Amino acid sequence: MCxxxxxxxxxxxxxxxxxxxxxxxxxxxxxxxxxxxxxxMTDTIKSRLGWGDADEETYRLDEENVESITDDEIQLVRL
Incomplete structure (x- = not known):
């Protein structure tokens, strides 16, 4: 999904x-x-999303990691 x-x-x-x-x-x-x-959230999931720096308060979500967007949530692809 884009x-x-x-x-x-x-x-x-x-x-x-x-x-x-x-x-x-x-x-x-x-x-x-x-x-x-x-x-x-486990370090494994953070690593797969490219969220390696533990000092950050928020992290950028890349489009290629998104399966779908609904009115209530954003679902990630299977990592």
């Missing part, structure tokens, strides 16, 4: 392919989504 992010996506839950919440959309700036990750 995700098209808008400001309407702010506040949506980010869920993995199994439906588990991994974060919340903090902001959308210029079509780029910034995610506040769930504190329980």
């Amino acid at each position: 995700a098209q992010f808008t400001e309407d996506d702010e506040g949506k839950r980010i869920v993995n392919a199994d439906g588990d919440e991994v974060g919340i959309v903090q902001s959308v700036e210029g079509g780029t989504v910034h995610v506040d990750p769930d504190p329980g």
